[in-house]
Amino acid sequence: MTVGKQLWLIILIKLFILFFVLRLFFFPNFLKSKFDNDHDRADYVREELLQRK
Amino acid sequence: MLESIDLRAIDWSRAQFALTAIYHWLFVPLTLGLSFIVAIMESIYVKTGKPEWKQITKFWMTLFGINFAIGVATGIILEFQFGTNWSNYSWFVGDIFGAPLAIEGIMAFFLESTFIAVMFFGWDKVSKGFHLASSWLTAIGANLSALWILVANAWMQHPTGMKFNPDTIRNEMVNFWEVLFSPVAINKFLHTVSSGYVLASLFVVGISSWYLLKKRNERMAKRSMLIASVFGLITAVFLAATGDGSAYQVAQKQPMKLAAMEGLYQGQNNAGLVAFGILAPDKKAGDGKDPFLVHIDFPSLLSYLSYRNPDAFVPGIEDLIRGGYKPEFDHINPLEKGQAFSVDEKISRGKMALESLKRYKEAKVNGDTTGIRSSLEMLQQNFPYFGYAYLNTSQDSVPNVPLTFYSFHLMVYLGFYFILLFIVILIFLATNKLEGKRWLLRVTLWTIPLAYLASQAGWIVAEMGRQPWVIQDLMPTMAAASKINPNAVVITFWLFAAIFTILLIAEVMIMVRQIKIGPKDGGTR
Numbered sequence: 001m002t003v004g005k006q007l008w009l010i011i012l013i014k015l016f017i018l019f020f021v022l023r024l025f026f027f028p029n030f031l032k033s034k035f036d037n038d039h040d041r042a043d044y045v046r047e048e049l050l051q052r053k
Numbered sequence: 054m055l056e057s058i059d060l061r062a063i064d065w066s067r068a069q070f071a072l073t074a075i076y077h078w079l080f081v082p083l084t085l086g087l088s089f090i091v092a093i094m095e096s097i098y099v100k101t102g103k104p105e106w107k108q109i110t111k112f113w114m115t116l117f118g119i120n121f122a123i124g125v126a127t128g129i130i131l132e133f134q135f136g137t138n139w140s141n142y143s144w145f146v147g148d149i150f151g152a153p154l155a156i157e158g159i160m161a162f163f164l165e166s167t168f169i170a171v172m173f174f175g176w177d178k179v180s181k182g183f184h185l186a187s188s189w190l191t192a193i194g195a196n197l198s199a200l201w202i203l204v205a206n207a208w209m210q211h212p213t214g215m216k217f218n219p220d221t222i223r224n225e226m227v228n229f230w231e232v233l234f235s236p237v238a239i240n241k242f243l244h245t246v247s248s249g250y251v252l253a254s255l256f257v258v259g260i261s262s263w264y265l266l267k268k269r270n271e272r273m274a275k276r277s278m279l280i281a282s283v284f285g286l287i288t289a290v291f292l293a294a295t296g297d298g299s300a301y302q303v304a305q306k307q308p309m310k311l312a313a314m315e316g317l318y319q320g321q322n323n324a325g326l327v328a329f330g331i332l333a334p335d336k337k338a339g340d341g342k343d344p345f346l347v348h349i350d351f352p353s354l355l356s357y358l359s360y361r362n363p364d365a366f367v368p369g370i371e372d373l374i375r376g377g378y379k380p381e382f383d384h385i386n387p388l389e390k391g392q393a394f395s396v397d398e399k400i401s402r403g404k405m406a407l408e409s410l411k412r413y414k415e416a417k418v419n420g421d422t423t424g425i426r427s428s429l430e431m432l433q434q435n436f437p438y439f440g441y442a443y444l445n446t447s448q449d450s451v452p453n454v455p456l457t458f459y460s461f462h463l464m465v466y467l468g469f470y471f472i473l474l475f476i477v478i479l480i481f482l483a484t485n486k487l488e489g490k491r492w493l494l495r496v497t498l499w500t501i502p503l504a505y506l507a508s509q510a511g512w513i514v515a516e517m518g519r520q521p522w523v524i525q526d527l528m529p530t531m532a533a534a535s536k537i538n539p540n541a542v543v544i545t546f547w548l549f550a551a552i553f554t555i556l557l558i559a560e561v562m563i564m565v566r567q568i569k570i571g572p573k574d575g576g577t578r
Binding site: 010011014022027028029030031045050052 | 141
C-alpha cells in the first residue's frame with residue numbers, strides 16, 4: 001500500500017471514530033441533551049453558578 | 054436543590070482536556086512551520102527552475118502531508134469536550150468563544166483544505182505559479198486557523214470586549230476588534246506560531262543531520278539544513294522577542310502567573326530574573342521559608358522585563374494574596390487604582406456579584422424595578438471578581454508553583470539553546486565543515502524531541518500558570534465543569550489515550566519509513 005493510501009485510510013478511520021463513535025455515543029452536548037430551549041439552559045446554568053461550591 | 058458536583062469529574066475532565074491538548078499539540082506546530090518551509094523551498098524551485106529543489110520540496114511536503122493527515126481533526130475532540138465536560142463554561146462564554154472558532158472552521162480551515170489538495174495533487178495539473186500560490190495559501194490558512202483558536206484562548210487569559218448578560222447568563226461580545234486585537238491575543242498568536250516555526254526548523258535540521266550521519270542524500274540534506282537553519286534562526290530570535298512580549302502581558306493581566314513562573318513569593322523593587330534555581334519543595338505562601346534551595350539571579354531584570362523599568366516593584370505571591378501594594382498598571386482595573394485588593398477582598402466582591410445575580414433574578418420574577426436596578430448595578434460593579442466567589446481561601450488563588458516555574462525555565466533554556474544551535478550549524482555550513490562534526494549532527498538529531506518538549510512546556514506555563522481560572526478572575530475551573538458521571542470521563546480519557554497513542558505510533562512509523570526511503574530520485578548527490 002502506498003503512503004498516500006495509508007494516510008487516506010487513517011484519515012477515514014479516524015473521522016469515523018471521532019464523529020460516529022465518540023461524538024454520538026460519548027460526547028452528547030450536556031445542555032442541549034437536557035433542555036429544549038435556551039431559556040431553560042440559562043436557568044440551569046444560573047442555578048449551577050449560584051449553588052456550585 | 055442541585056446535587057453537588059463529584060470532584061473526580063472535574064479532575065478527570067481536566068486530565069482528559071490536558072491529554073487531548075498535549076497530543077493535539079504534537080501535530081500542530083510541525084504543520085504550522087513545515088508548511089512555510091516547504092513553501093520557501095518551492096519558491097526557490099520556481100525561481101531557479103532547478104529540478105533538485107522540486108525533489109527537495111516534494112520530499113518535505115510528503116513528511117508535511119503525513120503529519121497533516123494524522124493530526125487533522127484531532128483538535129475537534131477539544132470542542133466535543135467543551136459541550137460535554139465543560140457545559141457551564143461553554144454557556145458562560147457565549148458567542149465570544151464560538152465566534153472565533155466558527156470563523157476558524159469556515160474561513161481558515163476551508164482555505165487550508167482547498168489549497169492543500171492542489172499542493173499535493175496538482176503538481177502536473179496546474180501551472181508552477183498556481184501551485185506555488187497554493188503552497189503559500191496552505192501555510193497561511195494553517196496559521197490563520199491557529200490565529201482564531203489562539204484568540205479564543207487569549208480571551209480566557211484576558212477577558213475583554215464583552216458584557217455579561219444576567220438574563221442569558223452569557224458573556225456577549227460587544228467589541229469584536231477588542232477581542233481580536235487584544236494585546237494578549239496578538240502576543241499569544243505570534244509566540245505560539247513562531248514556536249511552531251522553530252520546531253519545524255529543528256525537525257528539518259535534525260532529519261537532515263541523520264542523512265549526513267548516514268552519508269546519504271547529502272546535497273539535499275545540506276540544502277534543507279541551510280533553509281531550515283536560516284528560517285529557524287530568524288524565527289527563534291522572533292520567538293524570544295514575542296516571549297518577552299507575552300511575559301510583559303502576563304505581568305499586567307496575570308501577575309499571579311508571573312510570580313509562579315519566577316517562584317517569587319515576596320515582591321520587590323529591582324526584582325531579579327531567576328537564571329537558575331531549585332525551589333524548596335515544601336514552600337507554602339506565607340510560611341516565611343526561603344522559596345529556593347539555591348538560585349542565581351540576573352539583578353533587576355524581572356522588574357525591567359515586566360514593567361520596562363528596572364526599579365519597578367514586582368508583586369510576589371504573598372503580595373498578591375495580601376494586596377495593598379500599588380499596581381504598576383493602573384488601567385487594568387479602575388477599582389484597584391492606587392492600591393491592589395487582597396484576595397480576601399476579591400472573594401468578598403465575588404460573593405457580592407453572585408448574590409446580586411441571585412437578587413436580580415428574584416427582582417425580575419417579582420417585577421421589582423428598584424431591585425432590578427440596584428442588583429444590576431452591584432453585579433456590574435463587582436463582576437470583574439465574579440470567579441473569586443468560588444474560592445474558599447486566598448491560597449486557592451495560587452497555581453502549582455513548581456510545575457509553572459520549572460516548565461517556564463525549561464522552555465526559556467531550550468529557546469536560547471535552539472538559537473545557539475542554529476548559529477553553530479550555519480557557521481559550519483558556511484565553512485563546509487558540517488559533515489566532519491558528527492557529534493553536532495547527533496546533537497542536532499536528538500534536539501528534535503527537545504523542540505517538542507519546549508513547545509509543550511510553553512503550554513503548561515500558559516495553562517497551569519493561570520489556575521485556578523478557566524477564565525481569568527471570572528470563572529474557576531471547578532465552576533466550569535459539567536455535573537456528569539466521572540466514570541464516563543474516565544472511560545473516554547482512556548479511549549483518547551489509546552486512539553492518540555495509536556495515531557502517534559502510526560505517524561512515527563510512517564514518517565520514519567518515508568525518511569529511510571528518502572527523496573523519490575534516491576537523492577541528488
